[in-house]
Amino acid sequence: MVPHFNFRGLWIVLFVVVLTLTSTTVTLVHSKTNAAEVSALNVMYSSLNSPSKLDGWKSSGGDPCGDSWKGIKCSGSSVTEINLSDSGLSGSMGYQLSSLTSVTYFDMSKNNLKGDIPYQLPPNALHIDLSENGFTGGVPYSISQMKDLKYLYLARNQLKGQLSDMFGQLPKLDELDLSFNQLSGNLPQSFKSLSSLTTLHLQNNQFTGSINVLANLPLDDLNVANNQFTGWIPDELKEIKDIETGGNSWSSGPAPPPPPGQKSTPRANRHSTKGAENSGLNGVAIAGIVLGVLVALAIIIALFSRRTSSPPSHFVDEERLSQRRPFTPLASQELSNDSRSEIRKDLRELRSSDSSSSIPVKGLQTFPSIGLKPPPSDRVKSFNDNEFVNHMNVKRSSSIRVTCYSLADLQTATGNFATGRLLGEGSIGRVYRAKYADGKVLAVKKIDSSFFQGTRGPDFSEIVSNISKLHHPNIAALVGYCSEQGQNMLVYEYFRNGSLHEFLHLSDDFSKPLTWNTRVRIALGTARAVEYLHEICSPSSVHKNIKSSNILLDMELNPCLSDCGLVTFHQHTSQNLGTGYNAPECTKPSAYTLKSDVYSFGVVMLELLTGRMPFDSSKPRLEQSLVRWATPQLHDIDALAKMVDPALRGLYPPKSVSRFADVIALCVQPEPEFRPPMSEVVQALVRLVQRSGMNPRGEDLSASRRMDDYDY
Structure with missing residues (x-):
């Protein structure tokens, strides 16, 4: 008897096999790693000197997720973890780490990595461990943007300098280890904002000042031993179970009492929510506020009495001030909308008074005694009705000192x-x-x-x-x-040497070019000028028109940035758009920010490096935009050598050029949040100058030899 063959079962089996193969194929297709992440890992591999011990890694192409590169873990087509701890690696980590946007775990500890910590780190990382390497320089400011960061370990490197005030936007940071470095200076005030910090290791550095900024943090483990701290250890910190404070210069005797209105926060409450901390004012705080108001009123009454007995002067008419309602100290309470509108009206009337009044209002000059400080005379101030609390000096013609x-x-x-x-x-x-x-x-x-x-x-x-x-x-x-x-x-x-644009682009073939040392000094001087506008002037000022034709050169070829303070005019013009200097986000004049200036400065650095104009329609189409043409080649040693301005005739130190290119790559990042602040740019250029043994101010250049200085 011929057995009956079950065709239906066969079809089911075939269907399952086909489905399995299809699923496998789809899985293989989807394992193809994100192209930007592949590129970042390629650069990283090359920067690590292409070690053979990293199985699967390549300097070009490849599929980290599909081919299971050593130390790489993925989710779908995205790299989520990089763990190369204790792998015997040397070199650096490359310049494209910001492209690793899905990486949450990044561990390169216990290797032999050198140089500065890259300004760009995986932006969404929760865990970063770079401890036990040979990193130098400072802690990169870009960490301030990593709002999800929980664990940061930078111990046992050779980090130097002061900590920037970069910790104000890291609410999730739980553990921070900066121990066994050479960090110095006071602890930044932004440490106070680390509301989740439980572990802090700062031992064996050169920190100075007090540790009062740590008093109200929810710390369980604190080590500040072997520094140069002074003052008293706050009582709140003495309650920590694991605390090490030896090897400092603490003050002896009882600590001074806290300022009126402040009360120590019990350790038990420091792990509770912030709402409990701010649930209301205690009796001492209320008494302090009342006392402050009474003292302020007494001062005002004394001033008014003094005013009535003073002889007439050329100050702004104070009688008009006394006719207003009683003045409540601005530092003691929040103003209502009605109060704000009344003060705006008063200020508008003062602004419309005799413009020849060139001296500050006497009645306002005394208010610093109750907490209002006059703006520094060496800083830029702009008057704005919405900021009257911080800008009490009324606009007047006398402030014009030219x-x-x-x-x-x-x-x-x-x-x-x-x-x-x-x-x-x-x-x-x-x-x-x-x-x-x-x-x-x-x-x-x-x-x-x-x-x-x-x-x-x-x-x-x-x-x-x-x-x-x-x-x-x-x-x-x-x-x-x-x-x-x-x-x-x-x-x-007047600058007889003209502008940088003229030196780079309009000089004839018989002119002696700017030397490499001079170009670096020009970049550093210009960076210092922009840093002054961005980070020293108050309020900060966007330049909006940074370009080589606005960088003037004195007789020693030191740079002077022109067109500063003219942002009001640039808000109404779009002439800089399309010139090659504007950042990608600047599609209209109103879109400019401080980071847009950083981009424009990076373009100027590219001009100094290549001798090319930012946009040159005479070039082949793919080379017309300087940034687009140069950026992919900035970290290719061979390509970089071909990019350098031919006018230098090969007279430049390759390492200096490479570091210069690294700074450019940071400044011209397409995304503004990944561009460094100008203070970071200045620090990078200062280090470059120091390594090259250059004089950063150019005093070694005389007018007669300023273009023959080839000191390498």
Whole structure:
């Protein structure tokens, strides 16, 4: 009897086999690793000197997830973990770690990695361990943007310098280990914001000052031994179970009492929610506030009494102030909307008073005694009704500390603004050379009158006032101004050497080029100027027009950044768009930020490196944009050598060029959040100068030999 064959069962089996094969194929397809992550790991492998011990790794291409590269774990097509601890690796980690956006665990500890910690680390990492290597430099500021970071271990390296105030946006950071380095200075105030920190190891560094910023952190494990700390150990910290404080210079005797209104927080409550900490004011705090208000009122009454007995003066009319409602100290309470509107009205009336009043209001000068400090005179200040609490000095013409030139005087000095005296034309007007009978030469920027048409035009006197307060050796100094007959002009010192643009792009074939050392010094000086605008001026100022033609060179070829303080005019012009200097996010003038300036500065550095213009339509299509052409080659040693300005004739140190390129790569990142602050750029360039043995200010250059200096 012939057995009956079950075709239905066969079909089911075949279906299952096909389904399994299809599933396997799909899995293999989906295991193909994200291209950006592959590129980052390729660069990392090359930077690690392509070690054969890293099984599967390649310097080009490959599939880390599908081919199971050593130390790599994935989820789908994304790399999620990199663990190469104790792998005998040397070199560095490359410059594309920011592309590893899915990595949450990053461990490169116990190797022999050298140089600075890359400014860019995996941005979404929860766990970073770079301990027990040979890293130098400082702790990268980019860590401040890693809001999900929980564990950071940088112990047993050779890190130096002070900690930046970078810890204010790390609410999840649980463990921080910076021990056994050479870090110095006071602990940053942003440590106070580490609301989840339970473990902090700072031992065997060179930290100074007090540790009061740690008092209210939920610490269970604290080690600050073998530093240079002084002062007293806060009582709150003495309750920690695991604490090491030896090897410091602590003060003996009882600690001073806390300021009025403050009360020590019990250790038991420090692990509770913040809502419990801020649940209300205790009796001592209320008493302190009441006492402060009474003292402030007493001071105000004394001032008013003093005012009535004072002789008349040329100060702004104080009688108008006394006719207002009683003034409550701004430092003691939050102002209501009605109060704000009334004060705005008072300030507007003061601003409209006699503009010749050149001295600060007497009644306002005394308020620092109750907590309001006048703005520093060496910092830029702009008046804004929405910021009146922080800007109590009313705008006045007296704050203009430069010479007021007459229109007739400037017409004579410029030959009635003759074409032959024209130095250049920019987005806000033309610049003329003004020559006086005594031989003095100045540069006059004649601002286009269209900026001042209509009722919403900029306040020229305020612009002049703000520019006159900019004092930095690498910023072109304002000498004077003119505002007559509807014409507004700014007068600057004159630079006979012209601009960086002229040196790089307009010099003839017989001119001696800028040496490499000089180019680095120009970059550093310009970076210092931008850092001053961004991080020292208060409020910070965006330049919006950083380019080589705005970098002027003195007789020793030191740079001076021009057009500073003119951001008001650049808000109404789009001339810089499409020139190759603007960052990708700057599709319109209003989109500029501090990080946009960083990008533009990076483009200037590319000009210094390559001698090329930011955009050159005479080049082949793929080479017209300098950033697009140069960026992929910045970390390829062979390609980099071909990119360097031919005018240098090969006279440059390759390591210096490579480090210079590293800084450029950071500045021209397409995403603004991955660009470093200018202080980081300055630090990187300072280290480059120090390693090369250069003089950062260029005092070793004389006018006669400034372009023959080939010290390598």
